[in-house]
Amino acid sequence: MADAPEPKIVLVTGSTSGIGLAIARRYAQAGHVVAVNGIETPDGAGAALAEIGAGAQYAPAYFPADLADGDQSAALARSVIQRFGRIDVLVNNAGIQKVAAIEDIAPADFARIVSVSLDSAYHTIRLALPGMKARGWGRIVNVASAHGLRASPFKAAYVATKHAVVGLTKSVALEVAEHGITCNAICPGYVWTPLVAAQVADQARVHGMSEDEVIRTVMLAPQPTRRFVQTEEIAEMAFYLAGDPARSITGTTISIDGGWTAK
Numbered sequence: 001m002a003d004a005p006e007p008k009i010v011l012v013t014g015s016t017s018g019i020g021l022a023i024a025r026r027y028a029q030a031g032h033v034v035a036v037n038g039i040e041t042p043d044g045a046g047a048a049l050a051e052i053g054a055g056a057q058y059a060p061a062y063f064p065a066d067l068a069d070g071d072q073s074a075a076l077a078r079s080v081i082q083r084f085g086r087i088d089v090l091v092n093n094a095g096i097q098k099v100a101a102i103e104d105i106a107p108a109d110f111a112r113i114v115s116v117s118l119d120s121a122y123h124t125i126r127l128a129l130p131g132m133k134a135r136g137w138g139r140i141v142n143v144a145s146a147h148g149l150r151a152s153p154f155k156a157a158y159v160a161t162k163h164a165v166v167g168l169t170k171s172v173a174l175e176v177a178e179h180g181i182t183c184n185a186i187c188p189g190y191v192w193t194p195l196v197a198a199q200v201a202d203q204a205r206v207h208g209m210s211e212d213e214v215i216r217t218v219m220l221a222p223q224p225t226r227r228f229v230q231t232e233e234i235a236e237m238a239f240y241l242a243g244d245p246a247r248s249i250t251g252t253t254i255s256i257d258g259g260w261t262a263k
Contacts, residue, residue: 007058008242009084011035011077011128013067013120014094016048018193019143022231023091023238028056030239035080035087036060037067037094067094067120068112077127086135087128089242092121092165093143095158097195099202102156113157118164125172129181138181139242142169143234146189146222146257154206162187166253173251182250184241189257190219192228223258 009032015024016038028034036052038045045062052060061083065076080087095117098109121142132138147155148162166185173183190196196219203214220226233256240246241254255261 007032008088009033009035009080009086010089010091010242011037011063011080011087011124012091012093013037013076013124014116015052015091016040016045018195019188019191019231019234020091020093021048021051022235023093023143024060025052026232026235026239027089027242028052028058028060031057032089033058033084034060035084036062037065037076038062039064039066068115070115070119070123073120073123074127077124081127081131086131087124088132088135088137089139089141090124090128091141091143091238092124094120095143095145095161095195097155097158097199099154099199099206101154101206105157110157114161114164117158117161118168121165121168125168125183129172129176132181133176133179136180138176138179140169140172140181140183141238141241142183142185143238144169144185144187144253146187146255146260148185148187149253149255149261150222152222154203169253170251177250180247182241182247184249184251185253186234186237186241187253187255187257187261188234189223189229189255189260191231191234193231196228222260222263224260224262225258227258229256229258 010027012024014020065072144165145162147159148166169185
């Protein structure tokens with residue numbers, strides 16, 4: 001009988017809820033070793049870790065870090081490499097949002113959005129790449145957004161940051177194309193997650209609408225399907241991009257947005 005393939009070491013940032021949780025669960029259920037990241041204490045992340053590890057061959061490992069801090073972002077990647085020897089698959093998913101007019105966004109809020117979504121990806125990529133190059137194999141998946149391809153009002157920091165994540169993805173892909181490494185960005189539309197749920201009240205305030213009106217006429221209006229994308233749909237694509245059939249997919253953005261960017 002042939003030996004089972006060696007599990008990959010997978011780091012998923014921001015993986016205690018929402019899209020990141022679904023991605024971590026998908027990799028764990030497929031028999032890989034998953035490094036889970038969040039800002040919660042280990043006890044606070046217990047429910048997420050239990051969900052990810054339910055029925056999995058390998059228990060997930062938890063690495064708390066506040067990715068708004070560049071030193072902690074770098075320490076996260078170093079800690080995973082120190083514990084497991086490598087990072088085979090890196091999924092940069094962590095992100096935060098602020099809905100406000102540009103003149104009302106505090107500099108600290110703008111900087112935190114950039115740090116969590118963009119700077120943390122820079123730190124994890126730069127630290128994971130040397131090992132990937134040495135082994136001649138690696139996969140990097142950056143969870144960007146439809147807002148990395150299109151703009152919306154009242155989201156200047158988020159839109160700017162996600163555009164930058166798309167640019168980072170393309171540049172990295174070109175640099176590592178001959179090393180057996182791919183780098184791609186997934187651009188979801190509105191996915192029903194705690195991050196999006198938290199936006200509803202903010203959107204209602206800035207638009208002067210009820211929360212139901214916000215969901216119907218603001219959030220789902222750009223998506224021709226008129227439904228929220230499900231986290232499992234994003235997870236399946238993030239998993240596919242790490243497989244051998246996707247080895248020629250690199251430097252691209254993959255929209256999962258109910259048709260938003262087709263318009």
